[in-house]
Amino acid sequence: MKAISYARYGGPEVLEYGEVDDPRVGPDSVLVKVRAAAVNPVDWKCREGYLDPVLAPVFPVIPGWDVSGVVVRPGVAVPEFAAGDEVIGYVREDFLSRGTFAEYVAAPVRALARKPRNLSFEEAAGLPLAGLTAYQVLYRALEVKRAETVLVHAAAGGVGSLAVQLAVHLGARVIGTASEHHHDFVRELGGEPVSYGDGLAERVRGLAPTGVDAVFDTVGGDALKVSANLLAPEGRLASIADHEAVGHGGRYCFVRPDPRDLGHLSELAEQGAVRVHVSKTFPLERAADAHRLNQEGRTRGKIVVTVGGEPGEPENR
CATH class of the missing domain: 3.90.180.10 (Medium-chain alcohol dehydrogenases, catalytic domain)
Known part of the structure; x- marks a missing residue:
């Protein structure tokens, strides 16, 4: 072959x-x-x-x-x-x-x-891979609930775009970091876009003055450090990009194959909840x-x- x-x-x-x-x-x-x-x-x-x-x-x-x-x-x-x-x-x-x-x-x-x-x-x-990553972080590691505020980094990317949609499906409010030319796309997914770079913390706090309930980090480095300081009391942090999440009181996550999770993702796609x-x-x-x-x-x-x-x-x- x-x-x-x-x-x-x-x-x-x-x-x-x-x-x-x-x-x-x-x-x-x-x-x-x-x-x-x-x-x-x-x-x-x-x-x-x-x-x-x-x-x-x-x-x-x-x-x-x-x-x-x-x-x-x-x-x-x-x-x-x-x-x-x-x-x-x-x-x-x-x-x-x-x-x-x-x-x-x-x-x-x-x-x-x-x-x-x-x-x-x-x-x-x-x-499969991007969807399972988003699903397992949101549903298991972060246990996102209705009416919570979730910050998703790289919200226009492969994992981030699916994470935005899944979090919205769970009933959460989603703030998503993205380059400015991707902001309209993030809005189409149901998120509220903010730009990367200097001043990120101030821009997020402008939308969530009391902090965010959960952070889904797909970038690591400076984004992770900033995110740790944006959490509300009892807020949760998970990263798929940086082991240092553990040092900030969060979790480092690596996706695993799971036919039940993948089957549920397929059902959500058929329902129009994710694209x-x-x-x-x-x-x-x-x-x-x-x-x-x-x-x-x-x-x-x-x-x-x-x-x-x-x-x-x-x-x-």
Whole structure:
């Protein structure tokens, strides 16, 4: 099958498009014909070796954890899905090897849920990792409640834009940091935008004089330090970008695959509570360009890699 892979750590130039071995489908896995795979910051961080202490690579590595596609064949111990089912998945293992930037992926059933019927494959591919991150932080780490005020950093980004929508769905008031040219987008999502940079604390306090009940940090660094001083009494802080959140009395969070959470996200998408904004798509052979654009860190919503062809078994099977 065709795939993107890299045989060593490095920049986007290490990504190669070509033939790789077809995936093997274990008893608890599902062979999925990939239709689209979203790009996430973790993809280039893995490619450059930043997650090496946590996730050992088995080179050559096929990048990508997000997927939307069609079930070709379920494993022998998988009654949940059948051939032809449209699915989404956060396909992460405990090492780096067989990712989703390929024509096919063998996805553990624990990583999958049914694709929202109202989303395109491109939109659906942007939901799993970013959506689960937002969901697990808001619902579990921060336990956001109705009528609370939540500050979301990078509110126009992949995780931030979904966090804004989920917090609004929970009945919260949302203040979202974003570049000025993204302010209208944040408003469309239901948030109240504020600009980054000097004076951020004053701008947030202008909207929430008594402080915010919860902070969802996706940036780290100075934004995290400022956020810790914006909390109301009993306020909660969680970061997906900076371990220093713990030193400020908050929590550092790392998303995990969960089919129940992903299934609930799919239901919320079908209800119209959350939508995925796809800013740009690239064909599979141009995945390196998708990585470069994502690494710039200025994208609104999601960048997605598309994979053509009709669902079916790999040719040599």
